[in-house]
Amino acid sequence: MISIEGLSKVFRLKQKNITAVDDMSLTIHDGDIFGVIGYSGAGKSTFIRLLNRLEEPTNGKITIHGEEITAMSKKKLRIARQDIGMIFQHFNLLWSRTVSENIAFPLEIAGVPMEERKKRVSELVDLVGLKGRENAYPAQLSGGQKQRVGIARALANNPKVLLCDEATSALDPETTDSILDLLVDINERLGLTIILITHEMHVIRKICNRVAVMENGKVVEQGEVLDVFLKPNKPVTRKFVEQVMGDPDGDHNQLLEVYSSGLVVRLHFVGESANQALISKISREFQIEVNILQGKITQTKLGAYGTLIVQINGEPNEINNTIGFIKEETSVEVEVLTHA
Structure with missing residues (x-):
């Protein structure tokens, strides 16, 4: 289980305090596909970067599987991050490395022996549907293939949690659906907890069990996706539902x-x-x-x-x-x- 209590992040910009995440509290159950939706500036990207401390929180507590992430030393955090995979909107691949070499990169950092790395890379290439593209470079791949490499790389160290930062925003609708189907398959096969942020209600509708709606750094509404679709309480939530259902x-x-x-x-x-x-x-x-x-x-x-x-x-x-x-x-x- 992931427990988030009173989480806040305040940035200091031009002698002003900017609150990106404001007293946020959530509970995310093991094996969930949990969506966080909001428009640009809602604070959702900052929130997901707080979960693995790519951003340091100003206040609050994050506990993942009984381990308080916010209280860890940098050394212990480096180990804990192996249990938290992350995929990004713009893939963040190493352009001078092949598909296999990109996937193997976190294993190299973790000191995994070469033969074990090769075996794990082969498993992941099969899992994400890239068989035959192992020696291709990112410039030779489509957007969907690049994101599959990103997903495989994020899974390299057998994480328990997968963070998805606008993972389909740079993709066309058909490719988006194929990546979402892959995430559902990974969730079901591996029992992985997935936290996915997006500004598209279609993404939430298709794969998420539960959803939190963010506005101005706060969670303004949360619940099971079906309940939120049926009875959206806040104006921002109603706008998102209208993306799928119309006005x-x-x-x-x-x-x-x-x-x-x-x-x-x-x-x-x-x-x-x-x-x-x-x-x-x-x-x-x-x-x-x-x-x-x-x-x-x-x-x-x-x-x-x-x-x-x-x-x-x-x-x-x-x-x-x-x-x-x-x-x-x-x-x-x-x-x-x-x-x-």
Whole structure:
């Protein structure tokens, strides 16, 4: 488990104090893929560099697997960092070294014998899907291949924690998805705890179990990804959810201008309810007509989440019975947007 208590970082710039991370507290469980999301300047990059003390904290405590990182001497910290791998937005590869030599670099620093290094490099090349590219130089690789080298290098010393600093921001969408799939595979195979910072909600949606939202150095919201998607509490969180789901209020206001008859409702589907054949069921059960106006369902790592805006026409009594049935007999949430 990773415990972060009251973590702060204050920079002194032009005789002013700039607070990059402000009294941050989090608990991250073993084996989690934990996302930290925020816009530029939110403090997320500083936060992740505090975890392995690439930045020294001003205040607070970081404990990883029972070891207090913030209290370690520099000598002990060098050893502890072998358990904390890190990958970067711009890869940070050694351009004069081949793929194999880049991956072997942390093993050389750790004093691992050559034969053992070769074996470990071969294992990692297979793991990240770079078989046949061992002797290529970074300039000969695509962006996705460079990041795979970065991931393999970060895994060289068998770390227990992998820190990802905007690891997909420099990649195109298709390559991003392939790197995210690789991180999920590594998490499941190795039981590795992954902490991933990003400004893209798509990344959080695709692979994270839990998420913390940062703004102005503070964590303003946190929880399971599915819960945050369903009920974002803070304006900044709602903006991130809109990256994936669109602006629900803007969408439904436009629809209400066009569809003024009957009852217009928004149905919220979560988890297993997203697979229910609800529309066909209520159309059979009640004397109503259902017109689907708009809908979107997206997958998170913990299940599906989606909304469907529908217009229900019929006698008022039948419409009321329909709404009552959905509320009482299904796990779908109903939000009435306009009354008949």
